Amino acid sequence: MFRLIWIASVHVRYCLRRYMPSNIVLDLIRTRRGLKFGLPAMLLAAPYLYVAYLLTGLIGAGGAGWLHLLVLACVWNAMKFVLLGPVSVVLLARVRAREWRERRDLRRALPVLV
Known part of the structure; x- marks a missing residue:
């Protein structure tokens, strides 16, 4: 049983890392070339929070209970x-x-060519 749970969690993690847009963007930002885009990427939190706000409005108006999972995913x-x-x-x-x-170490190690 533990083996099945372990394998299922590995496959779910693989699918989320590979195909979810937020994880793809986060992986690109964690590279050396992408680190400079970390602060502007913080602005991408606003659409997620807006969608979570809209979904909570739907839930409050009598929407389906499974929408709580989408709110949780958006906030996460x-x-x-x-x-x-x-x-x-x-x-x-x-x-x-x-x-x-x-x-600096490379400059110190190279002889001065004059």
Whole structure:
């Protein structure tokens, strides 16, 4: 039984990582070239929160109970984008500091050609 649950969770995670638009965007932002887009990506949380607001209005007006799952998914994706902004700034600072140190060490190691 545990093996089946484990395998099912692996397959669900694979599908979510591979095909869900928010996860694709987050994976692209986590690359070295995409780190600079972390703060603007925080703005993508607004549409998710707006959809969650609309869905809660539908639920309040007598909508189906399964819409709660969509609200939860929208809020979760919004939180991921909001947290990605500060994290990407820290990661970008670390990467740039490491690149600066490598360039400095390379300049020190090369003989002066005059």
